[in-house]
Amino acid sequence: MREKMKLKIGIYGLTSCYGCQLRMASVKDILEISNNFEIVCWKMMSSKGEIEQCDIAFVEGSVTTEKDEEEIKMIREKSKIVVAMGSCAIHGGVQGSLLGEDYKKIFKEVYGENSIDYKAKIGEPLKKYIKVDYNLPGCPPEENEVVYYLATFGMGTYPEEKDYPVCAECRRNGYPCLLIEKNEPCLGPIIVAGCNARCPAHNVACIGCRGALQHNVAWFDSLAITFKNRGINKEEIKKRMEIFCKQSEKIEEIIEKVFG
Amino acid sequence: MKIEREIRNDHLARIEGKAGVVVEIGEKINARINVTEGPRFFEVLARNRKYEDVPSICSRICSFCSIPHKLTPIEAIENALSIEVSEQTKEIRNMLYFGNVVESHALHLLLFVLPDYLGFADAFSMAKNYQDLMKKGLLLKNFGAMVQEIIGKREIHPENPVVGGFGKLPEEKEIKKIIYGGKEAVRASIELVDFMVEYEYPSFMNMERNHLSIKPYSGYGVYGDEIVASDGNKFKINEYKNNIEERVIPYSFSKGSYYKNSPFMVGALSRLVNNGSLIDGSAKDLLNKYSNFIRADNCFANNFAQAVEMVYFIEKIVEIAEKIKIKKEEKAKGGKSGHGFAVTEAPRGILIYEVEIEDEIVKYMNVITPTAMFLPMMERDAENMARGMWNNGYRDVELIGKKVEMAIRAYDPCISCSVHAVKK
Ligand code: SF4
Ligand code: SF4
Ligand code: SF4
Numbered sequence: 206m207r208e209k210m211k212l213k214i215g216i217y218g219l220t221s222c223y224g225c226q227l228r229m230a231s232v233k234d235i236l237e238i239s240n241n242f243e244i245v246c247w248k249m250m251s252s253k254g255e256i257e258q259c260d261i262a263f264v265e266g267s268v269t270t271e272k273d274e275e276e277i278k279m280i281r282e283k284s285k286i287v288v289a290m291g292s293c294a295i296h297g298g299v300q301g302s303l304l305g306e307d308y309k310k311i312f313k314e315v316y317g318e319n320s321i322d323y324k325a326k327i328g329e330p331l332k333k334y335i336k337v338d339y340n341l342p343g344c345p346p347e348e349n350e351v352v353y354y355l356a357t358f359g360m361g362t363y364p365e366e367k368d369y370p371v372c373a374e375c376r377r378n379g380y381p382c383l384l385i386e387k388n389e390p391c392l393g394p395i396i397v398a399g400c401n402a403r404c405p406a407h408n409v410a411c412i413g414c415r416g417a418l419q420h421n422v423a424w425f426d427s428l429a430i431t432f433k434n435r436g437i438n439k440e441e442i443k444k445r446m447e448i449f450c451k452q453s454e455k456i457e458e459i460i461e462k463v464f465g
Numbered sequence: 466m467k468i469e470r471e472i473r474n475d476h477l478a479r480i481e482g483k484a485g486v487v488v489e490i491g492e493k494i495n496a497r498i499n500v501t502e503g504p505r506f507f508e509v510l511a512r513n514r515k516y517e518d519v520p521s522i523c524s525r526i527c528s529f530c531s532i533p534h535k536l537t538p539i540e541a542i543e544n545a546l547s548i549e550v551s552e553q554t555k556e557i558r559n560m561l562y563f564g565n566v567v568e569s570h571a572l573h574l575l576l577f578v579l580p581d582y583l584g585f586a587d588a589f590s591m592a593k594n595y596q597d598l599m600k601k602g603l604l605l606k607n608f609g610a611m612v613q614e615i616i617g618k619r620e621i622h623p624e625n626p627v628v629g630g631f632g633k634l635p636e637e638k639e640i641k642k643i644i645y646g647g648k649e650a651v652r653a654s655i656e657l658v659d660f661m662v663e664y665e666y667p668s669f670m671n672m673e674r675n676h677l678s679i680k681p682y683s684g685y686g687v688y689g690d691e692i693v694a695s696d697g698n699k700f701k702i703n704e705y706k707n708n709i710e711e712r713v714i715p716y717s718f719s720k721g722s723y724y725k726n727s728p729f730m731v732g733a734l735s736r737l738v739n740n741g742s743l744i745d746g747s748a749k750d751l752l753n754k755y756s757n758f759i760r761a762d763n764c765f766a767n768n769f770a771q772a773v774e775m776v777y778f779i780e781k782i783v784e785i786a787e788k789i790k791i792k793k794e795e796k797a798k799g800g801k802s803g804h805g806f807a808v809t810e811a812p813r814g815i816l817i818y819e820v821e822i823e824d825e826i827v828k829y830m831n832v833i834t835p836t837a838m839f840l841p842m843m844e845r846d847a848e849n850m851a852r853g854m855w856n857n858g859y860r861d862v863e864l865i866g867k868k869v870e871m872a873i874r875a876y877d878p879c880i881s882c883s884v885h886a887v888k889k
Contacts, residue, residue, distance in 0.1 A: 220503035222881050223481045224528030224621045230576065231610060231620070239589045250576060251587035252478040269503025272483075299525045300505035311509050316720075319713040325503045345528070345621050404624045407633035412521050412624065444514070448522060 219266030482880020545805025568609025669853025731814025
């Protein structure tokens, strides 16, 4: 049998904490991955490689500088598939929650009257600049999801995004509900699943790091409405939601639905 | 002035975050490190939010040191609100913090530094020829990750540590896993130190420098409330603004810090220079054996210092794990308003947080990160390297550039961290 051509992948970072790349680098089977794919560029990990033609580009981070903008456009041009990796790339990340604030004013607060040689703006998600083919959610993504995405591409198919909330995983695991039992502002009802309800598992209310659900799910309204019944107010939930998903186009819709 | 040569690298590889370097070699040799990572304004992000949410935001400053960026704001908030946590919480936090230092040092040495020393472009190609070394490095990295996973509940950006304590305390069988893994890791870390001494520091990098670190509350720990300098001076954390001056650099989104008007160093080497006498156990034996490798005047000694620290911190994690008997406890509580400070030793050096809280809402926060502190010093060392090579007859710009990168990497700069501080 002829040996299959290895898929070429590029791993890139825009403005971010580098956590999604670190997650990639610390996947237990990373050496196996590096044997099964051809990594054309990974600046964080290697001195060789530039943005090059590749089959799949994994891009972390938000578009925050002029340079980020140039880079993401070039990555799109040279890659068959672009995966937005992590909350920064999908929704702009925590830094994206400043959208709507006066950039000039904040800049002045930090750098005073000085000017810096480069241009920047409030961080924005990739989809504002290019067409994104797939989202790999998380802050950072879970290890098994990274492997799942790579494996599906490797097999010639594609990954499916989850269309149900963290609550589903939480209920399945039988954890006590922090929202119902402790009145804590748990965002589980409106956040995309995949972390196996990591935080409720250790008694901490979900802060929404994986981002808002992109799909409407039938039973989601009924559970989410619990917020209202528990007396947790709209502003509080909105403010918490916005930490990771201010630039999610679904956020207003979801909150309106929940609080009616 | 006529420029004879220019070395330019717009995106330094194998560091965390985005920065470039430009070296001009002419009558004088001049280096600029351009931090091009975009500003993320974390201090603005924290403002007008409930204090409980703020540590989760701060940890996103940096992934390699998400634990310090979680535990230091927590400590500053607790300081502001007079929240007294239990001894047990302190010990568990120590384990978590040390686990992060171990993982961060292992990642830096294994993935970023050793390929340089051994002449490879990356750890993947290095792994083919140095399987044993790679195995050791991964074992250390995985041990640090396991401690963070067990205590923090996630290796990167753990949500389990909260103001007042933890969501969930580690279980006995998990603590046993730490002890078991730790014993194996100690051996691997000692072998790594022996490996690190193979590398010779270029003597033209020698330069007198000030080192800043904390004065630990106990042992060679990472928590304290006083900063000490190698010139003998010391000051309390609430005095930091009178001693560390931040300046805007026009070609960098990161600011640079100055102590007594001069660049300074922080990090593993600075800790060992200032607090080496507090080390005990196997790390102490290694320090005695290899005392001439801790050179306060040479930045390359930082990598050796990281290797020694790993030995110390792994032994300490095991020591705490063997001693601790976890008992159930409530999270500590305190007031609603106040002004607090915290300083800890992140893997790359001292990390300062200041926070003001009014009725549970954060009104002001200021952060100075290690990379923003040592940036001017790192630039000097980039110059030292270029000058040293040039004066020794090297004319190959590419080679000089590579060596300049190595000098920068010796610092383990964390570019993501460096960009955001707000002025008050
Ligand atoms: S999504 Fe989270 S982990 Fe990934 S780069 Fe952004 S802040 Fe870091
Ligand atoms: S609201 Fe939170 S704690 Fe309750 S079921 Fe959903 S995820 Fe679990
Ligand atoms: S429970 Fe929520 S905050 Fe925790 S990991 Fe999952 S999505 Fe993120």
